[in-house]
Amino acid sequence: xxxxxxxxxxxxxxxxxxxxxxxxxxxxxxxxxxxxxxxxxxxxxxxxxxxxxxxxxxxxxxxxxxxxxxxxxxxxxxxxxxxxxxxxxxxxxxxxxxxxxx
Amino acid sequence: xxxxxxxxxxxxxxxxxxxxxxxxxxxxxxxxxxxxxxxxxxxxxxxxxxxxxxxxxxxxxxxxxxxxxxxxxxxxxxxxxxxxxxxxxxxxxxxxxxxxxxxxxxxxxxxxxxxxxxxxxxxxxxxxxxxxxxxxxxxxxxxxxxxxxxxxxxxxxxxxxxxxxxxxxxxxxxxxxxxxxxxxxxxxxxxxxxxxxxxxxxxxxxxxxxxxxxxxxxxxxxxxxxxxxxxxxxxxxxxxxxxxxxxxxxxxxxxxxxxxxxxxxxxxxxxxxxxxxxxxxxxxxxxxxxxxxxxxxxxxxxxxxxxxxxxxxxxxxxxxxxxxxxxxxxxxxxxxxxxxxxxxxxxxxxxxxxxxxxxxxxxxxxxxxxxxxxxxxxxxxxxxxxxxxxxxxxxxxxxxxxxxxxxxxxxxxxxxxxxxxxxxxxxxxxxxxxxxxxxxxxxxxxxxxxxxxxxxxxxxxxxxxxxxxxxxxxxxxxxxxxxxxxxxxxxxxxxxxxxxxxxxxxxxxxxxxxxxxxxxxxxxxxxxxxxxxxxxxxxxxxxxxxxxxxxxxxxxxxxxxxxxxxxxxxxxxxxxxxxxxxxxxxxxxxxxxxxxxxxxxxxxxxxxxxxxxxxxxxxxxxxxxxxxxxxxxxxxxxxxxxxxxxxxxxxxxxxxxxxxxxxxxxxxxxxxxxxxxxxxxxxxxxxxxxxxxxxxxxxxxxxxxxxxxxxxxxxxxxxxxxxxxxxxxxxxxxxxxxxxxxxxxxxxxxxxxxxxxxxxxxxxxxxxxxxxxxxxxxxxxxxxxxxxxxxxxxxxxxxxxxxxxxxxxxx
Numbered sequence: 001x002x003x004x005x006x007x008x009x010x011x012x013x014x015x016x017x018x019x020x021x022x023x024x025x026x027x028x029x030x031x032x033x034x035x036x037x038x039x040x041x042x043x044x045x046x047x048x049x050x051x052x053x054x055x056x057x058x059x060x061x062x063x064x065x066x067x068x069x070x071x072x073x074x075x076x077x078x079x080x081x082x083x084x085x086x087x088x089x090x091x092x093x094x095x096x097x098x099x100x101x102x
Numbered sequence: 103x104x105x106x107x108x109x110x111x112x113x114x115x116x117x118x119x120x121x122x123x124x125x126x127x128x129x130x131x132x133x134x135x136x137x138x139x140x141x142x143x144x145x146x147x148x149x150x151x152x153x154x155x156x157x158x159x160x161x162x163x164x165x166x167x168x169x170x171x172x173x174x175x176x177x178x179x180x181x182x183x184x185x186x187x188x189x190x191x192x193x194x195x196x197x198x199x200x201x202x203x204x205x206x207x208x209x210x211x212x213x214x215x216x217x218x219x220x221x222x223x224x225x226x227x228x229x230x231x232x233x234x235x236x237x238x239x240x241x242x243x244x245x246x247x248x249x250x251x252x253x254x255x256x257x258x259x260x261x262x263x264x265x266x267x268x269x270x271x272x273x274x275x276x277x278x279x280x281x282x283x284x285x286x287x288x289x290x291x292x293x294x295x296x297x298x299x300x301x302x303x304x305x306x307x308x309x310x311x312x313x314x315x316x317x318x319x320x321x322x323x324x325x326x327x328x329x330x331x332x333x334x335x336x337x338x339x340x341x342x343x344x345x346x347x348x349x350x351x352x353x354x355x356x357x358x359x360x361x362x363x364x365x366x367x368x369x370x371x372x373x374x375x376x377x378x379x380x381x382x383x384x385x386x387x388x389x390x391x392x393x394x395x396x397x398x399x400x401x402x403x404x405x406x407x408x409x410x411x412x413x414x415x416x417x418x419x420x421x422x423x424x425x426x427x428x429x430x431x432x433x434x435x436x437x438x439x440x441x442x443x444x445x446x447x448x449x450x451x452x453x454x455x456x457x458x459x460x461x462x463x464x465x466x467x468x469x470x471x472x473x474x475x476x477x478x479x480x481x482x483x484x485x486x487x488x489x490x491x492x493x494x495x496x497x498x499x500x501x502x503x504x505x506x507x508x509x510x511x512x513x514x515x516x517x518x519x520x521x522x523x524x525x526x527x528x529x530x531x532x533x534x535x536x537x538x539x540x541x542x543x544x545x546x547x548x549x550x551x552x553x554x555x556x557x558x559x560x561x562x563x564x565x566x567x568x569x570x571x572x573x574x575x576x577x578x579x580x581x582x583x584x585x586x587x588x589x590x591x592x593x594x595x596x597x598x599x600x601x602x603x604x605x606x607x608x609x610x611x612x613x614x615x616x617x618x619x620x621x622x623x624x625x626x627x628x629x630x631x632x633x634x635x636x637x638x639x640x641x642x643x644x645x646x647x648x649x650x651x652x653x654x655x656x657x658x659x660x661x662x663x664x665x666x667x668x669x670x671x672x673x674x675x676x677x678x679x680x681x682x683x684x685x686x687x688x689x690x691x692x693x694x695x696x697x698x699x700x701x702x703x704x705x706x707x708x709x710x711x712x713x714x715x716x717x718x719x720x721x722x723x724x725x726x727x728x729x730x731x732x733x734x735x736x737x738x739x740x741x742x743x744x745x746x747x748x749x750x751x752x753x754x755x756x757x758x759x760x761x762x763x764x765x766x767x768x769x770x771x772x773x774x775x776x777x778x779x780x781x782x783x784x785x786x787x788x789x790x791x792x793x794x795x796x797x798x799x800x801x802x803x804x805x806x807x808x809x810x811x812x813x814x815x816x817x818x819x820x821x822x823x824x825x826x827x828x829x830x831x832x833x834x835x836x837x838x839x840x841x842x843x844x845x846x847x848x849x850x851x852x853x854x855x856x857x858x859x860x861x862x863x864x865x866x867x868x869x870x871x872x873x874x875x876x877x878x879x880x881x882x883x884x885x886x887x888x889x890x891x892x893x894x895x896x897x898x899x900x901x902x903x904x905x906x907x908x909x910x911x912x913x
Contacts, residue, residue, distance in 0.1 A: 015648070019908070065652040
């Protein structure tokens with residue numbers, strides 16, 4: 001089991017926005033929703049690898065900037081009728097600090 | 103305990119109402135459904151293709167039994183309700199089930215009208231209404247050769263076509279002297295008859311059936327004039343009657359159908375009714391599109407939202423016979439005071455007729471080339487004044503549909519592998535297949551499932567035409583009032599009006615005031631709201647970066663590999679050696695892999711990493727550049743030609759005027775991208791007549807042109823007016839721009855906007871009304887005070903730094 005790693009203060013991620021973090025095998029996008037939850041997905045849309053971090057966040061979904069696929073932030077799955085899935089990473093917020101497990 | 107809802111009638115209208123209800127309020131009711139047929143809900147309008155052997159029953163099931171289970175719905179098929187006890191509030195089924203209800207939904211549909219002549223109950227006489235009828239016809243086709251179809255309407259002709267496809271020799275018997283007299287005029291009906299005859303269909307016109315002949319089985323028809331016709335199968339397709347016996351027996355008020363009010367409620371407030379069984383404002387409907395509108399309304403009230411009203415439908419008709427393009431809508435038989443516009447080309451087998459009164463379309467009939475049917479239908483329903491384009495209206499809406507297809511407008515004749523959507527590579531066959539197997543009825547459905555017309559939208563007309571020719575009369579036209587997105591029921595115009603009239607000045611307030619259905623909106627509405635707020639309240643509203651598409655948030659164009667492109671502004675396309683040197687140095691410093699001269703007379707730098715953007719912008723702004731807004735729904739460029747200073751033909755200083763226009767308008771956010779050009783003489787080297795705002799200089803002054811587009815579908819500008827001085831050019835340009843900024847829908851370019859509101863309306867406000875023009879110009883300049891702050895410079899100085907900097911993991 002990997003360790004939790006500190007990645008940012010919650011305030012560093014804009015509400016309804018995202019930040020990216022580089023890890024060994026690629027980029028992870030961290031999203032902050034309007035209810036102040038944080039989600040982490042591999043920063044690549046299952047469709048054509050578009051950078052999800054650059055999309056618009058609404059509810060618990062993000063819309064890919066390249067071709068408007070909507071991805072569920074909790075499951076990483078594309079919303080119907082599109083089909084596909086991107087990796088989800090465990091993330092938690094404690095005392096205003098965001099931790100990521102990679 | 104949950105309330106109990108019982109649906110009587112397991113057909114398209116009833117089940118659609120349940121679907122709409124479950125979307126709005128999934129847990130309000132325990133739902134029980136009774137259906138007379140032994141099948142789950144299927145797509146009744148696809149019975150014709152099933153009969154013709156193009157589809158199977160399985161293909162046309164809309165909701166399989168798992169769907170009912172998933173939603174906790176109790177389904178009783180093959181068991182019609184025979185009694186409603188309104189006092190004790192329960193229903194009784196044929197098999198003896200008694201189910202209590204709190205709310206009852208009647209969707210009993212209709213029955214085929216069987217002509218009451220002797221012998222009409224003989225074996226071998228069928229209607230054309232359900233799967234059992236189709237089975238009976240298919241069985242007959244395998245056994246017998248000769249069929250008679252009574253009724254030369256939509257249903258009769260589809261039945262006849264299907265039987266012919268099964269190898270039968272078919273005669274259509276029709277009481278009137280023209281086919282489909284309720285949908286077609288004489289000319290179109292004759293063209294239709296001729297092409298059906300060429301396929302081998304026979305017709306007996308003006309024939310009144312007096313008797314069905316036969317003993318144990320039908321063997322022919324006898325007519326009022328004494329003549330006879332041999333037939334082993336008789337299909338009665340003379341019409342349908344609302345099925346209302348059950349309601350009548352229960353004492354619910356009925357006339358020609360079960361009478362409902364605008365909320366789809368019957369005489370008994372606990373009982374709602376939808377579909378073919380109802381009569382609303384004196385009308386009954388036998389087509390699917392109105393039923394779906396009713397379903398939405400009924401669901402809204404069953405879910406206790408209680409705000410929707412059904413106000414009746416205008417319907418259009420399509421014939422689902424493969425290879426025949428035919429369309430009609432509205433009132434197409436002219437009466438006194440109407441004017442008729444006709445285009446007829448016998449060689450191409452094309453006929454179009456529009457009936458017009460007071461410059462508004464009342465009805466349309468088309469044969470052979472129907473691609474513009476949906477457009478005419480929209481103009482009809484919206485009551486659009488057509489005077490601005492009346493002289494060319496019969497040639498069709500050139501902005502729709504045929505990009506990449508030349509003049510190919512006969513959708514039915516296209517082969518299955520014809521590519522319809524060039525952006526996403528979707529063929530006609532894939533679209534038809536998705537429509538049929540997924541049970542799609544709307545343009546939005548087709549877009550979601552196939553992506554056809556979901557990118558640039560230029561094939562929208564073709565996709566709509568395929569949709570309507572595939573599902574025939576079931577095609578659900580785009581509602582005339584289109585909600586901004588799924589988060590709201592309000593249209594763009596309503597949202598704009600609310601923001602202006604109620605002085606709504608931030609996004610939360612707009613969403614709350616207009617009762618947005620989602621907490622944060624979505625990727626469609628947030629950018630639109632952000633724009634409307636910016637355009638209307640430039641002094642008060644603060645731009646919301648998270649409601650901007652990434653290009654406008656990062657102030658560069660995102661490319662397919664996730665890098666960005668950078669385009670510095672070059673006013674009027676002019677530049678100096680030191681400008682070029684500065685750009686060259688920046689490119690070398692940041693390893694820009696590719697440079698390109700753009701069509702807008704500036705230089706595009708491709709392949710820049712997002713983290714590098716602020717530093718690169720700093721170098722560019724230090725050299726005197728500002729952002730070119732090449733990434734935004736914003737003023738892009740002012741293209742110019744050489745002009746009087748150098749060109750021997752030049753009449754005015756086109757480059758100088760171009761620079762002034764660009765200094766006036768740069769930085770302005772728009773509903774969509776916005777391009778200008780200034781040509782120094784009528785040779786028009788700057789291509790000003792395909793720009794949003796174009797100036798063509800002439801010896802005596804300046805011609806101002808608006809609403810051009812060189813993109814998806816080329817549209818040449820309309821001439822707004824001619825002015826004498828540069829000052830006037832600037833004033834008219836600012837006023838036109840501001841009017842577009844205030845009134846157009848987000849993501850609507852000037853070309854469709856000008857067509858939608860009409861050039862005369864724009865002229866009235868900008869050319870004829872000096873006070874209005876000056877007021878618009880002042881508002882534009884006020885907005886520019888806040889807009890002309892270079893976003894690159896701000897970010898080079900540290901604004902929104904988080905946007906460009908990745909986070910780091912710490913141990």
